[in-house]
Amino acid sequence: MSKLLEGQVALITGGSRGIGYAVAEAYLREGAKVVICGRDQARLKEAAARLSPLGEIQAILCDISDLDQVEAMVAQAIARFGRIDILINNAGISMTYGRVGDIDPRRWAYVIAVNLIGTFNCCHAVIPHMLRQGKGKIFNLKGYGADFPSPRVTAYGATKAAIVAFTRSLAREYRGTGVTANIFSPGMVKTDLILNGEATAEGRPHREKIGWFIDMMANPVEMPAALAVKMASSENDGVTGKEFQIMTKRKFLFRLMKYGLKRLAGRSARSSR
Numbered sequence: 001m002s003k004l005l006e007g008q009v010a011l012i013t014g015g016s017r018g019i020g021y022a023v024a025e026a027y028l029r030e031g032a033k034v035v036i037c038g039r040d041q042a043r044l045k046e047a048a049a050r051l052s053p054l055g056e057i058q059a060i061l062c063d064i065s066d067l068d069q070v071e072a073m074v075a076q077a078i079a080r081f082g083r084i085d086i087l088i089n090n091a092g093i094s095m096t097y098g099r100v101g102d103i104d105p106r107r108w109a110y111v112i113a114v115n116l117i118g119t120f121n122c123c124h125a126v127i128p129h130m131l132r133q134g135k136g137k138i139f140n141l142k143g144y145g146a147d148f149p150s151p152r153v154t155a156y157g158a159t160k161a162a163i164v165a166f167t168r169s170l171a172r173e174y175r176g177t178g179v180t181a182n183i184f185s186p187g188m189v190k191t192d193l194i195l196n197g198e199a200t201a202e203g204r205p206h207r208e209k210i211g212w213f214i215d216m217m218a219n220p221v222e223m224p225a226a227l228a229v230k231m232a233s234s235e236n237d238g239v240t241g242k243e244f245q246i247m248t249k250r251k252f253l254f255r256l257m258k259y260g261l262k263r264l265a266g267r268s269a270r271s272s273r
């Protein structure tokens, strides 16, 4: 059977762990050549070593909030593979969990610099190559806070709402050029981003309280990775300005109902003992 991404070159920012790593693995299995990046050299090396038996992988040290580093990364990827067909703007952080009055403003600003400006930097550096090729697919990661209020993770929520607006505008800007831009909404996955972030003294007890919500909503990382393969495959050639999502409103309501019923059943079993 032919592979879904045979011969494609994909740049997946932040592919050293979490969702990005799972997408890199799935892409390699489907025949793509993959470039990953991250800020931690040791973690990158380890990821590349684990992925390399699956296909051609290039791991580049790069903080996407810095345009010079992004341009150098894109130049290295082009030097090795000659093209970039797919850009997954996956790298993202949530940083300190806490209220606006308690958070270190520099840490707040760095979330904007990575999630929003970093996404812009990668698009800015990659689009000229995609235009030269006459085709390219860009996917930007949406997340918690884009559709609902995100108390105590305000920077993260603000960037994810902005990513939606940015991607829709990008799709319009490049319509008709062969370059498409879509939103990738991976649903909740238990990664470092949601499990191991910092919290202010005020934010800590609140974060502990949302453990049940994470348990209820989380999916195995293979789910968004499979969707990432499908959305970049030829099945979606020409699709632009769309959102590819794991957790639709219907699925969310169904999950909530199932969780409510399970809790009710547990309560009535306890009271009948």
Ligand SMILES: NC(=O)c1ccc[n+]([C@@H]2O[C@H](COP(=O)([O-])OP(=O)(O)OC[C@H]3O[C@@H](n4cnc5c(N)ncnc54)[C@H](OP(=O)(O)O)[C@@H]3O)[C@@H](O)[C@H]2O)c1
Pocket: 013, 014, 015, 016, 017, 018, 019, 020, 037, 038, 039, 040, 041, 043, 062, 063, 064, 065, 089, 090, 091, 092, 093, 114, 118, 141, 142, 143, 144, 185, 186, 187, 188, 189, 190, 191, 192, 193, 194
């Ligand atoms: N997990 C979820 O439930 C969830 C839900 C919705 C959306 N998302 C989105 O999915 C994406 C991936 O999240 P994840 O949960 O997989 O996070 P994760 O496990 O914390 O992984 C984040 C990845 O991004 C890299 N990264 C972070 N900052 C970077 C920077 N400035 N420059 C380059 N690489 C950077 C990290 O490597 P280094 O630390 O070594 O740089 C790591 O490889 C994010 O955009 C997130 O908003 C996640």
